[in-house]
Amino acid sequence: MLHKRIRLPSLHSRITSAAEAAALVKDGMTLGLSGCGCSGDAKAVPYALIERARHSPLTVSLVTGASIGNGIDGKLAEVGLVSRRKPFQADPALRRAINSGKVMFVDQHLSETAEQMRHGQIDPPDIMVVEAVAITEQGHIVPTSSVGNSGLLVQMAKQVIVEININTSLDWEGLHDIYLPEVRPNRSPMAITRSEDRIGTSAIPLDPDKIVAIVISEYSDAPATILPPDEDTRRIADHLIGFLKDEVDAGRLSNNLAPLQVGVGSIANAVMSGLADSPFEDLIMWSEILQDSTFELMDAGKLKFASATSVILTEALGQRVFSNIGEYSDKIVLRPQDVSNHPEVIRRLGPISINTALEFDLYGNVNSTLIGGTDIMNGIGGSGDFARNTFMSIFVTKSTAKNGAISRVVPMVSHVDHIQQDIDILVTEQGLADLRDLAPRERAKLIIEHCAHPDYREALWAYFDKACAKGGYTPHDLSEALSWHVNLENHGRMLVS
Amino acid sequence: MLHKRIRLPSLHSRITSAAEAAALVKDGMTLGLSGCGCSGDAKAVPYALIERARHSPLTVSLVTGASIGNGIDGKLAEVGLVSRRKPFQADPALRRAINSGKVMFVDQHLSETAEQMRHGQIDPPDIMVVEAVAITEQGHIVPTSSVGNSGLLVQMAKQVIVEININTSLDWEGLHDIYLPEVRPNRSPMAITRSEDRIGTSAIPLDPDKIVAIVISEYSDAPATILPPDEDTRRIADHLIGFLKDEVDAGRLSNNLAPLQVGVGSIANAVMSGLADSPFEDLIMWSEILQDSTFELMDAGKLKFASATSVILTEALGQRVFSNIGEYSDKIVLRPQDVSNHPEVIRRLGPISINTALEFDLYGNVNSTLIGGTDIMNGIGGSGDFARNTFMSIFVTKSTAKNGAISRVVPMVSHVDHIQQDIDILVTEQGLADLRDLAPRERAKLIIEHCAHPDYREALWAYFDKACAKGGYTPHDLSEALSWHVNLENHGRMLVS
Incomplete structure (x- = not known):
């Protein structure tokens, strides 16, 4: 079934294990992870990183869309993997590490991270790990249940690891509208005048040569826990x-x-x-x-x-x-x-x-x-x-x-x-x-x-x-x-x- | 020379004194005044209002672009003329009245007043007094050294009083670009991609029948007082x-x-x-x-x-x-x-x-x-x-x-x-x-x-x-x-x- 999930045949040879993909992450790197609102998170590689850090110390600066689920943010902090974190989190263990001064957290407006990164005001990721429904014929990435900052992080990262989540519906393809605002001062108006207007592409464009590893994942996003109305x-x-x-x-x-x-x-x-x-x-x-x-x-x-x-x-x-x-x-x-x-x-x-x-x-x-x-x-x-x-x-x-x-x-x-x-x-x-x-x-x-x-x-x-x-x-x-x-x-x- | 300043002949009959124009303002009204950054302020009618209020009490809610100069804001407050004021001021006497609780001041982002007014969230002026270089053949208003909120205030006011300031250069005409954003949700992108782009008109459009009085003014804006670099x-x-x-x-x-x-x-x-x-x-x-x-x-x-x-x-x-x-x-x-x-x-x-x-x-x-x-x-x-x-x-x-x-x-x-x-x-x-x-x-x-x-x-x-x-x-x-x-x-x- 993988030919539907990885439609650029030359990329099949880059399928590897989560542990091997995680080994590409080096100490001191800036790591990008997909995920926003505890949804569409990279999961397999972070789990492998946590496992690895239990045995050999490793510290990264972590940037995402927003919160990531499954306690991954907290586990990354608990094993000392994250020294810096932005722009948002919602994890009890990470929260403790931030409030005690162990993790330097940069709390940003969700619209700002990408803006500052595209202008060189904050560092781009050395490696970006992005969860995907599929990789297209062009090698472009179809996200899962969130977009977050994945578009810009993928484009600005030196290397990209894709987690193909085979438990996600292929019908996600077409629901996304990937548009990345231009670098200023040469930016045109965004042609959105109604909520339903589409101005971008259905997948994240990138040079497929940047994809250094593909991991097959079956992990699910953590479901939301919402208290019923009282x-x-x-x-x-x-x-x-x-x-x-x-x-x-x-x-x-x-x-x-x-x-x-x-x-x-x-x-x-x-x-x-x-x-x-x-x-x-x-x-x-x-x-x-x-x-x-x-x-x-x-x-x-x-x-x-x-x-x-x-x-x-x-x-x-x-x-x-x-x-x-x-x-x-x-x-x-x-x-x-x-x-x-x-x-x-x-x-x-x-x-x-x-x-x-x-x-x-x-x-x-x-x-x-x-x-x-x-x-x-x-x-x-x-x-x-x-x-x-x-x-x-x-x-x-x-x-x-x-x-x-x-x-x-x-x-x-x-x-x-x-x-x-x-x-x-x-x-x-x-x-x-x-x-x-x-x-x-x-x-x-x-x-x-x-x-x-x-x-x-x-x-x-x-x-x-x-x-x-x-x-x-x-x-x-x-x-x-x-x-x-x-x-x-x-x-x-x-x-x- | 007035034919160059008031180019719609039918309006010449509306020329009147500042005192007569000021008499149009009634107790309890919302009054709009041109002026932003102590520049382009309506002056003759406010002076007349202050004079009038010394003898017969009068209270208005005052809205401008931003600060107005010549101590007018303070004098209006001192004679008890202003019960409410927005969105900005920079006058010592008005400041005292605000801080003592006598004047209800609504401190707003400068971009917000017009947005809220066009959507009915704050009241439009009953009367708007606007300083102008000239009135065009169409009856439209050419502002002087500021635009501020004058465009929207003129358009939304029930009645408009124009102060033609004959001491301003006619060469101001053409320096303004009057564009009023549309009412949402049907708003198009603003086609400004460079500082010099022009998307509007050189005068404030309005139905000239709304102009109820024209006052000839020779008052100057108060000059800026800026401390030299130290x-x-x-x-x-x-x-x-x-x-x-x-x-x-x-x-x-x-x-x-x-x-x-x-x-x-x-x-x-x-x-x-x-x-x-x-x-x-x-x-x-x-x-x-x-x-x-x-x-x-x-x-x-x-x-x-x-x-x-x-x-x-x-x-x-x-x-x-x-x-x-x-x-x-x-x-x-x-x-x-x-x-x-x-x-x-x-x-x-x-x-x-x-x-x-x-x-x-x-x-x-x-x-x-x-x-x-x-x-x-x-x-x-x-x-x-x-x-x-x-x-x-x-x-x-x-x-x-x-x-x-x-x-x-x-x-x-x-x-x-x-x-x-x-x-x-x-x-x-x-x-x-x-x-x-x-x-x-x-x-x-x-x-x-x-x-x-x-x-x-x-x-x-x-x-x-x-x-x-x-x-x-x-x-x-x-x-x-x-x-x-x-x-x-x-x-x-x-x-x-």
Whole structure:
């Protein structure tokens, strides 16, 4: 069957074992791996590298699209294989290594890595390992369930290792649209004016001589683990859908809304699922990562088309969708992440962006990455590409955490990922604050009344009133601004009586 | 001579006094004024409004391009005329009114106001007052020294008042390129691939019936006041130019660099002036506001072309340039600020952006708006449009202020306008930190050693070491993170022994 998977016959001689391919990776190299949203990851070669590093030390600088699954990021860190990592991760063990200072992590906007690399501002990979459905007659690479940064990484790498995953459907071919923005200053406009527009090729072009090894792989992506909607996430969805209905009624949105960008995670997925019962029709997505809700809405006839860079599904849905991916070939396109997240296209198409906050403050500044201002969870991902440039920027979170010990609405966030200018709408299970065209002091009142948990409102009012007595555009008392976080660190809860 | 200034004869009957025009403004209205970078401001009608408000109370919500000069913003605030203001200001009296909570100021990215207005997310003006060189045969409006938001504000206003400024050169006509992005989702790519590309019209199109009054004005824009380069700003320029030379030598930039965006102010202007003695040739600008240095570099043959939304010059240079503006007609174009600052074009052209920081922290987060986290100076302006989307984002500042009582490099900024992901290069008179591709702990070391003043390095190292002992991706001790600002508030200096 390999003649369908490796259609350039001269490449058959490069088939080798994962261990032999892994042996090409030398100490000190920059290693590229396919993978974005824990999807389309190179797996066989990384596993072999981890095995090798258990016996002989090896250190690389690792660059991917975004997060990679199956605990590979963590295992690479645990055996000391990764000294540097960019631009995103979502692995508990790697997170520990980053927060302890063992791994130098460069948290980047998902649109930026490729831009900086093509301009020589960051190093290209010495070796790129890319998972593929097939290699074409021209020696070009057909990716699997994500594109991420694979297009540029393959083109800029000195050597390429291809993992042909024989458990992926050949029907993936044709779903991708590989377009790599030109080097500036000679760049032309991207001719995308609708989510479904195609401007590239169905495979990643490269000189096939760069392919130094081909590994046959049967490993699966780790399935997504998404918590089912609960009472709180349902309320968040209800508040948001109610707001969008009002926008339609006011004539500011049509009944198919605007292209939707929805971040990864249980809350955002619940919001999307809530659209199934909404009056909106013919929805489209311009997003990064497609989750279960995308396919549920498509199957329900609510969603017409989705553009993204990656698909990550739960086990049950994945079994059905991935084996029948051809059925979605006219409804989905996967693009490089510096196209899905490109400021040019985002501003032109004008999506409604829904992302998750770790915490936000009285004036609408959002922290989406760092716990207590210090410890990273995952990374900023594409939220900044969208929040700054989108039509409507919405952040969602539950109002409290840890059984109420933590308020997600705080006097001052311990770290800022998204500045107040980039936030239009904030939603918790308590309600929704429409911050458009409001000054900070006006924002604070809405945020306390509509978003904060009742148990924290009095304390927020007290802080705000005291700060206003001191004055300022965004009134603060800097000696107390971070006291809730200090309380949490010292006493396990934000409010101490 | 008015037949050259008002070329649609039917409009001559609408000439009236400033006081009569001002009487059209009613209490509670949204008022639009031309003006951006204290340039091209409506002046006669605002003066008349201020006079009127001294006798009979009147309150409006005011929207402009950006800052307006001649103290008009402050006088409007002092007579209680302005209850709401957006998207930018730079007036001491208005600043006091904002910081005391009397005026609700909405600090917006300069590219955002027009986007939100055309989509109904913020209210259009009831009346728009626009300064003009002339009204064309079609009744269209030729702006003066700025475009700002005047294009969209004129188009969306219910009524338009034109101030024909007879002291402006008729040769301004032809320097503007009025292009208003379409309403989404049906927006086409902007066909700008070089700074000099023109895609619009030379005047603001509108139905001339909307012009309800024409006022003849002789008021001048307030000239820019720019401090001459001093020893520190010269050093900042030297560090930056040395870095750019290295980038050229490394092959990452060509000898004409990339289009330059340079923020307003003395430091940025000094950096630009420093380019006169650099080896770089055939420079171009893609910027917001053109200052003296633009024309000095043009006259010196260093700068080929400059695109912006506004020109603001010192008195001496202004007298020469503005009376001979026709000589620059093939070297300058002025565009709407949602074109000059449009994410699409910024990402495509890839400028080198040089903006001024109020302070920055160990990890490279930049505060450019709020003193002590609370009191606004001017506003974020266009710095966020550029810093997020540009090719290379550079921020400059002197390392100390107030005779050394204030360090501009602090453990944690008291407010974040630009997140660490958006900062490539930081420069003070002490040196330059190239932060590209570095993790936060690596950034901190460079920032302390290269940018902080020697008097503060030991204290910064002490904070950083203590924070690292606690751990984290961006190590902080939240109980001390803002203590330097608290010291400043309580003791008048950041370090207290």
